[in-house]
Amino acid sequence: MTNVKVDITVNGRTTTDDVEPRLLLAHYLRENLGLKATNIGCDTTSCGACTVLLDGESVKSCTVLAVQADQLAVTTMEGLAGESGDSLDNPVTAAFRAEHGLQCGFCTPGMVMAVTGLIAENPDLDERAVREGLEGNLCRCTGYHNIVRAALVAAGKDPDAEQEIEAESDAARTAPGFSAGSGS
Amino acid sequence: MxxxxxxxxxxxxxxxxxxxxxxxxxxxxxxxxxxxxxxxxxxxxxxxxxxxxIGRLRELNYIRVDGDEVAIGAGTRHHDVETSELLATEVPLLPAVARTVGDPQVRHRGTLGGSLAHGDPASDLPAAVLALDATIVLRSPRGERSVPATEFWTGVFTTAKEPDELIVEIRVPRTGTAGWAYEKFTRRANDWAIVAVAVVDGRVGLVNMGSTPLRASATEAALAEGKSIADAAALADEGTEPPTDTAGTPDYRRNLARVLTRRALETAAGR
Amino acid sequence: MSIMGTRVVRVEDPVFLTRGATYTDDLTDERLTGALHLTLVRSPIAHATITSIDVEAAREAPGVVAVLTGADIDLEAPLLFAGAPKQMVRPWLATERVRFVGEPVAAVLTEERYQGPDAAELVDVDYEPLPAVVDVREALKDENLLFPDAGTNTCSVYNKEDPDPDFFADCEVVVTREIINQRVAAASLETRAASAAWGDDGRCTLFVSNQNAQGARDEVAGWLGVDASQIHVILPDVGGGFGAKIGADPEFALVAWLARHTGRPVRWSESRSENMTGMVQGRDQRQTITIGGSRDGRVKAYRLDVIADAGAYPRLGVFLPVFTRMMAPGTYDIEKVDSRATVVVTNTTSTAAYRGAGRPEATSAIERAMDLFAAEIGMDPAEIRKINVVAPEKFPFTTKGGVEYDSGEYAKAIDLALEASDYATLREVQKARRERGDAKQIGIGVSSYVEITGGGAFAENASLEVHADGTALVWTGTSPHGQGHATAWAMLASEQLGIPVDKITVRHGDTDHVPRGGGTMGSRSLQTGGVAVHQASLELIDLAKARAAEILEASVEDLEVDTANAAIVVRGAPGSPTVSFAQLAEREELKVQTVFDGKKATFPFGSHVAVVEVDTETGKVTVERIWAVDDAGPVLNPLLCEGQRHGGIAQGIAQALLEEVVFDPDGQPLTATFADYGFPSAAELPSFDLVTMETPTPINPLGFKGIGEAGTIGSAPAVQSAVVDALSHLGIRHIDMPTTPLRVWEAIQDAVKEDG
Incomplete structure (x- = not known):
């Protein structure tokens, strides 16, 4: 099996290496480049923990070969943290913190990148669009409640208002003419 | 792994x-x-x-009107089908079906040609292409040939494509304002369909009701004879051999095919 | 202003949201330089004898340093649950017999990660299949034995007394039913991982993904036959546990042993497919519930008979029916309660704790029983609960299970949930839909629950040190893996000392720094470890006052803390000299170490109302809304508390609707990937409506109870009940979890058939 040379721009920096064709992009990022924010949570392209942006679009880096990313640009969560590498100025990561959109943190880098990609494609998100847009990212800790809020905040929405609208649309569907209870 | x-x-x-x-x-x-x-x-x-x-071949990546048909390059990604304004007008079923494939990340990578060539009876696009009466264009060193979608899938994960052939194009009749609908039934949004039904212009494609994508021909015939939607939909599972797995028994899938066909036909009639 | 009860954002997050957390597989620790990668060859057959293992071809594969089988390992096979028959030991690597799909058979060590699976494929194992025992009733027959030497598949029996035939004699109405609390997977996003390196000092540094460093150290040391002081366990960040990372996995000790054997560090991180058969799974009880009472709604007697599945090798799952029995009567004041449980081994993955661990099984059982009883006498399910719950004036209340509930207002919790959901209106909507004969019906489920938190280890330690630069360091014996202890414990210290949260570092999960600790499990952390930090803060203040008294020339009684300045001041003497904690630390180490012992468990409680829509033509269930009252006493940080509730509620809904670990009759797992296992995404869940209620416990000075598992325990029965309720007009009284579309549709078909 012949190795292949790849040139991949990762978080704005050019990287190059001779790699086995079977090397997964996720492992290229983690092992070859030492960028370990990107996690691998399954082997069936189900969980989305490994989500990164490839030329600006969300992909699951466990199901992309490094050779497929040759000559392309990859953004990982580290790439949102500014030159210093520790900036939370990014609207998505800032919203995840403010809304407590993470607990154990394992799904977080993938969630953050999925949300980043989602907003890039559709800045006018509502709760349903966020939930459906994140169908490929699993989280075991948060029940998604605060992840959805974080995505709405990052998209410039008021999460309380959006959740109320969604709850009322459920109520309208399930109980026409009935205004759902107050909740809190 | x-x-x-x-x-x-x-x-x-x-x-x-x-x-x-x-x-x-x-x-x-x-x-x-x-x-x-x-x-x-x-x-x-x-x-x-x-x-x-072949993921980067630009010559396989296009969506354009060609006479009565829309020609779609085999390398066109689900995301591009989903967001195509041209398809939204000319073949609105197709973007609606593409939107239900996998998740956004998968749709950023997966292609129409790849999905058809893989031939998974549980995947969405083959049944849609079948209901659309599309044509699949294959090329090999021996030249180019067109295979009607109705003849393309020959068994589980097997197709009429020879090993030395590539799908290069999918030609889809412009259905325009003809009624259409896609009813996909899953446990989770990201799952493969337990059963799904694509309806367009009185034709009905079935997902996961046998070893290949299928047309509900009894339903189509009944509709052509002017039977009611309910009566026609009741025939949707005729001639199918649905699989068994943890999500469904054959009886259950037959029921889903009938219910989803009725709903899809009703939606299509209202469009 | 007090920081208690405020929404402090997590101090953990800046790293987690920039560089990302550091999990075991992420470690670049220099002790692991040159580590070998471990790949385990796992059995593809559930029950078989091994006739031969040929590793020669694998040894020749590129990058292979060693291939070992069980014959190479000089350690005694461990019994993973002390109370199980002593023959039911788990081999390190199976040599004679395999007992579940996924059981390790050979260990392949390679230089590179990618070489492992290539070499593992070349290990040639011959199996002679044996009949697989998958069903617990089949196991009870003892016809096919997993451990012939043990002579039985039964590994534990709780309450051997025969049931009293007259138990329900004075009941007007008696209802009985067998129900299943299905097996589920914890499915933490991080799979299991371990890395080990032995130093020149003869000590092993063992990095593991786990919920309790000290427990893992003791178990691994025991298995390796070394003193616990020789094992230094470090928990890096842990990507979720949910109970399945309580206790060491035998793989941890295997990694340590292999590192010692090869003289090189060894790393191991399993794939998801391995995880879905290798990591312990939860629940899995077959329950027979019998409930009796009078037609006016008063429940008089309740019996719960359990057969629990331990999986192939007995682990913590053998113990959990004890919790189930303890909590059998739930929130209800029932005159007579009887329960028993039998635990058997089967050719499946071992079972252990999963969020709730024994208590959700009890709650689901009694809540189903209440619904069945209500349906039988034609009473509203909310009403019957309110009639039977323990009255608030009876606390502390000792149940017929011998458990003392500390504090609670169960009827009030139900009322709050009913009020929030506008229950009466929901019933009207349901009635209208039924009258119209809509294909999509709604169902309303009400649950009332009480659970045990801090049930095992009542004591926890903390150390607190203030430094001369004004920062503080807390070491805790708890072991957070998402719960936010670094933030919460800092808040508790900050409240007393006035040192800002961002100047307080909380550390955990390192057995050299915290030799004793109970870890994080059973929702114990806040009420034990958190209160220990509070107590340490008070003790540090006492120490500081004693020292400040000399400096300030005042008596200790006249001193108080000025939290605005993190200093000791003389009470009522503005402008007089003060001394800060930092200044005191500059003069002399300012550090305390303490143990808080609550001596008892606490009993959080609550009530959930769920509304589901059921498509009667397809069986599809959609959770529309869920209102949750979860009362765990005063809330330290609502942001964190709500997060725990959200996650818990989601896991309960997931069990009610979607998730089930399934084995076919040959013991082949059918749900070994996330593509097959019903782990829900955001698209399957609604946002959650949380209702606040705070009833303190007298067990600790801050009144805290645990919140980690409450959401799961309350939501699963509410949702299951809602699904059944949506179909009750068809005569349906019960559908087992998960209420999948197929199962719901089949229940409807059966009901329609019976009716016709």
Missing amino acids: IPVGFDYARPDSVDGALALLAEHGEDATVMAGGHSLLPVMKLRLAAPELIVD
Whole structure:
């Protein structure tokens, strides 16, 4: 099996290496480049923990070969943290913190990148669009409640208002003419 | 997990890809987006010796009107089908079906041609293409040929495509304002369909009701005879041999096919 | 202003949201330089004898340093649950017999990660299949034995007394039913991982993904036959546990042993497919519930008979029916309660704790029983609960299970949930839909629950040190893996000392720094470890006052803390000299170490109302809304508390609707990937409506109870009940979890058939 040379721009920096064709992009990022924010949570392209942006679009880096990313640009969560590498100025990561959109943190880098990609494609998100847009990212800790809020905040929405609208649309569907209870 | 090792080639033209396929025969496997192939390779259920990557061939990536049809390059990604304004007007069923494939990340990688070639009876696009009466254009060193969608799928994961052929184009009749609907039934949004039904212009395609995507021909005939939607939909499972798995028994799938067909026909009638 | 009860954002997050957390597989620790990668060859057959293992071809594969089988390992096979028959030991690597799909058979060590699976494929194992025992009733027959030497498949029996035939004699109405609390997977996003390196000092540094460093150290040391002081366990960040990372996995000790054997560090991180058969799974009880009472709604007697599945090798799952029995009567004041449990081994993955661990099984059982009883006498399910719950004036209340509930207002919790959901209106909507004969019906489920938190280890330690630069360091014996202890414990210290939260570092999960600790499990952390930090803060203040008294020339009684300045001042003497904690630390180490012992468990409680829509033509269930009252006493940080509730509620809904670990009759797992296992995404869940209620416990000075598992325990029965309720007009009284579309549709077909 012949190795292949790849040139991949990762978080704005050019990287190059001779790699086995079977090397997964996720492992290229983690092992070859030492960028370990990107996690691998399954082997069936189900969980989305490994989500990164490839030329600006969300992909699951466990199901992309490094050779497929040759000559392309990859953004990982580290790439949102500014030159210093520790900036939370990014609207998505800032919203995840403010809304407590993470607990154990394992799904977080993938969630953050999925949300980043989602907003890039559709800045006018509502709760349903966020939930459906994140169908490929699993989280075991948060029940998604605060992840959805974080995505709405990052998209410039008021999460309380959006959740109320969604709850009322459920109520309208399930109980026409009935205004759902107050909740809190 | 980790695939078995392989060699990799990324030809810069369809002809280059065809030459590699001719040279390596069954040792070579074509990869476009890789979202059907890589998962099975990672589970070591497939181990090709050579991957021929056609994912970047621009000549396979287009959506354009061509007479009464829309011609779609086989390398067009689900995301591009989903967001195509041209398709939204000319073949609105197709973007609606593409939107239900996998998740956004998968749709950024997977391609229309790849989905049709993979031939999974549980996947969405083959049944839609079947209901659309589309034509699949294949090319090999021997030349080009067109296969009607109705003849393309021959069994579970098998198609009329020869090993040295590539799907290069899908030609879809412009259905325009004809009524359409896609009813996909899953447990989770990201799951494969337990059953799904694509309806367009009185034709009905079934997902996961047998070893290939199917047309509900009894339903179509009943509609043509002017039967009511309810009566026609009640025939949707006729002639099918639905599979059994943890999500559904054959009886359950038959029921779903009838219910979803009725709902899809009702939605289509209202469009 | 007090920081208690405020929404402090997590101090953990800046790293987690920039560089990302550091999990075991992420470690670049220099002790692991040159580590070998471990790949385990696992059995593809559930029950078989091994006739031969040929590793020669694998040894020749590129990058292979060693291939070992069980014959190479000089350690005694461990019994993973002390109370199980002593023959039911788990081999390190199976040599004679395999007992579940996924059982390790050989260990392959390679230089590179990618070489492992290539070499593992070349290990040639011959199996002679044996009949697989998958069903617990089949196991009870003892016809096919997993451990012939043990002579039985039964590994534990709780309450051997025969049931009293007259138990329900004075009941007007008696209802009985067998129900299943299905097996589920914890499915933490991080799979299991371990890395080990032995130093020149003869000590092993063992990095593991786990919920309790000290427990893992003791178990691994025991298995390796070394003193616990020789094992230094470090928990890096842990990507979720949910109970399945309580206790060491035998793989941890195997990694340590292999590192010692090869003289090189060894790393191991399993794939998801391995995890879905290798990591312990939860629940899996077959329950027979019998409930009796009078037609006016008063429940008089309740019996719960359990057969629990331990999986192939007995682990913590053998113990959990004890919790189930303890909590059998739930929130209800029932005159007579009887329960028993039998635990058997089967050719499946071992079972252990999963969020709730024994208590959700009890709650689901009694809540189903209440619904069945209500349906039988034609009473509203909310009403019957309110009639039977323990009255608030009876606390502390000792149940017929011998458990003392500390504090609670169960009827009030139900009322709050009913009020929030506008229950009466929901019933009207349901009635209208039924009258119209809509294909999509709604169902309303009400649950009332009480659970045990801090049930095992009542004591926890903390150390607190203030430094001369004004920062503080807390070491805790708890072991957070998402719960936010670094933030919460800092708040508790900050409240007393006035040192800002961002100047307080909380550390955990390192057995050299915290030799004793109970870890994080059973929702114990806040009420034990958190209160220990509070107590340490008070003790540090006492120490500081004693020292400040000399400096300030005042008596200790006249001193108080000025939290605005993190200093000791003289009470009522503005402008007089002060001394800060930092200044005191500059003069002399300012550090305390303490143990808080609550001596008892606490009993959080609550009530959930769920509304589901059921498509009667397809069986599809959609959770529309869920209102949750979860009362765990005063809330330290609502942001964190709500997060725990959200996650818990989601896991309960997931069990009610979607998730089930399934084995076919040959013991083949059918749900070994996330593509097959019903783990929900955001698209399957609604946002959650949380209702606040705070009833303190007298067990600790801050009144805290645990919140980690409450959401799961309350939501699963509410949702299951709602699904059944949506179909009750068809005569349906019960559908087992998960209420999948197929199962719901089949229940409807059966009901329609019976009716016709």
